[in-house]
Amino acid sequence: xxxxxxxxxxxxxxxxxLLVVESDLSKKLHxxxxxxxxxxxxxxxxxxxxxxxxxPKAIFSENPDAISSWATEALRVVLLPGNERAILTxxxxxxxxxxxxxxxxxxxxxSLQSKSALRNFRCPAEVASSExxxxxxxxxxxxxxxxxxxxxIVEQQRQSTAARRLLDPLAVIVEVIWAPAHEENQITxxxxxxxxxxLLLTRGERLEYSANEIGWKLSDLGLRRHRNSKGMVxxxxxxxRKQIHGLAAQFGLKSRKVDGCEDCAPVQVIEx
Numbered sequence: 001x002x003x004x005x006x007x008x009x010x011x012x013x014x015x016x017x018l019l020v021v022e023s024d025l026s027k028k029l030h031x032x033x034x035x036x037x038x039x040x041x042x043x044x045x046x047x048x049x050x051x052x053x054x055x056p057k058a059i060f061s062e063n064p065d066a067i068s069s070w071a072t073e074a075l076r077v078v079l080l081p082g083n084e085r086a087i088l089t090x091x092x093x094x095x096x097x098x099x100x101x102x103x104x105x106x107x108x109x110x111s112l113q114s115k116s117a118l119r120n121f122r123c124p125a126e127v128a129s130s131e132x133x134x135x136x137x138x139x140x141x142x143x144x145x146x147x148x149x150x151x152x153i154v155e156q157q158r159q160s161t162a163a164r165r166l167l168d169p170l171a172v173i174v175e176v177i178w179a180p181a182h183e184e185n186q187i188t189x190x191x192x193x194x195x196x197x198x199l200l201l202t203r204g205e206r207l208e209y210s211a212n213e214i215g216w217k218l219s220d221l222g223l224r225r226h227r228n229s230k231g232m233v234x235x236x237x238x239x240x241r242k243q244i245h246g247l248a249a250q251f252g253l254k255s256r257k258v259d260g261c262e263d264c265a266p267v268q269v270i271e272x
Contacts, residue, residue, distance in 0.1 A: 130154040
């Protein structure tokens with residue numbers, strides 16, 4: 001695979017060999033890709049996942065500073081200047097393919113076989129409740145005592161996520177409109193703002209949000225507002241109430257179940 005830049009978005013799960021025509025990479029990216037030249041080194045990826053970036057890389061560069069930044073881990077090959085390119089004939093390409101393709105295919109089949117064997121190990125429920133726990137278990141399944149070792153990591157992540165959620169304005173908005181959504185027909189953006197700032201203040205957050213900022217965040221949540229004589233209001237239609245329940249489940253909020261509400265049943269709730 002010939003690429004013009006090194007990026008984690010490349011399909012590295014296919015185990016490609018990268019032929020890179022180097023552009024200006026930052027020192028941070030150089031350090032990242034140098035660290036990922038070792039098998040078994042993982043980096044955080046989107047959605048709390050881990051990603052392995054190791055793969056064979058042949059990098060062409062004419063910049064001496066860039067060449068030196070790859071340190072001693074790289075094997076340097078100096079290309080002599082020349083005006084003619086070596087052209088491989090069809091017979092040359094077929095000979096190379098006949099020699100190397102079976103080896104590469106065997107390596108990939110062996111890798112897929114090892115991944116398939118790991119699927120036979122069932123992830124415990126207390127570990128599977130965390131995406132990070134599931135990711136670690138998929139990497140370490142089969143090792144003795146792994147579930148017990150992962151439990152503190154899963155619990156620490158759960159506590160960290162819960163602490164961040166307490167100050168997440170999007171989650172707090174869902175918290176403060178939960179009761180009004182079951183008791184009233186609408187709520188103004190100004191009232192949502194007052195409730196959000198008051199709840200955040202009790203949790204130690206000194207930052208206050210304006211009505212406009214709350215309006216934008218309601219839009220980010222997909223909650224459409226309407227204008228009337230009181231200003232911008234959020235009307236609690238049947239569709240909006242259902243959407244609020246979905247957001248509560250998405251944020252993992254433990255909201256009080258309201259009797260007679262058919263949407264409360266699927267939501268993770270705590271009775272009060």
